[in-house]
Amino acid sequence: MQVHRVVHLDDLHDSVPLRVVLDGQAICLTKIDGEPHAISDVCPHNGASLSEGVIRDGCVICPSHLWRFSFHDGEKQGSHDVRVQVYGTRLTAEQWVEVEVPERAPERSLREVLLAHARGEVLG
Numbered sequence: 001m002q003v004h005r006v007v008h009l010d011d012l013h014d015s016v017p018l019r020v021v022l023d024g025q026a027i028c029l030t031k032i033d034g035e036p037h038a039i040s041d042v043c044p045h046n047g048a049s050l051s052e053g054v055i056r057d058g059c060v061i062c063p064s065h066l067w068r069f070s071f072h073d074g075e076k077q078g079s080h081d082v083r084v085q086v087y088g089t090r091l092t093a094e095q096w097v098e099v100e101v102p103e104r105a106p107e108r109s110l111r112e113v114l115l116a117h118a119r120g121e122v123l124g
């Protein structure tokens, strides 16, 4: 887990998305009711950048096909099966926003993926 200091809270505007890339992961960051929130910036439907969408009622609306994702649990509205990753956020005493970015599993080769599949492993 890496913690990144990203922006001062005063520079993060309420319900306005900010795209940041941390450790190669695109993240959609915003402030809701004075608190920072962060989710993946990549829409699981077709890969659109969620930070180009509009935020309403604690959700970002994807600009491509209008799916809505909650900043609180990452869940697509109306579907419990589809969600985006939620990143932990925190404020320093000086009101800097920090985002917790988990380390990604190393990429597997095609051979490793096929062998894991043959062993019946669930691939993520």
Ligand code: FES
Pocket (backbone or CB within 6 Å): 043, 044, 045, 046, 047, 048, 062, 063, 064, 065, 066, 067
């Ligand atoms: S790409 Fe986001 S809803 Fe289609």
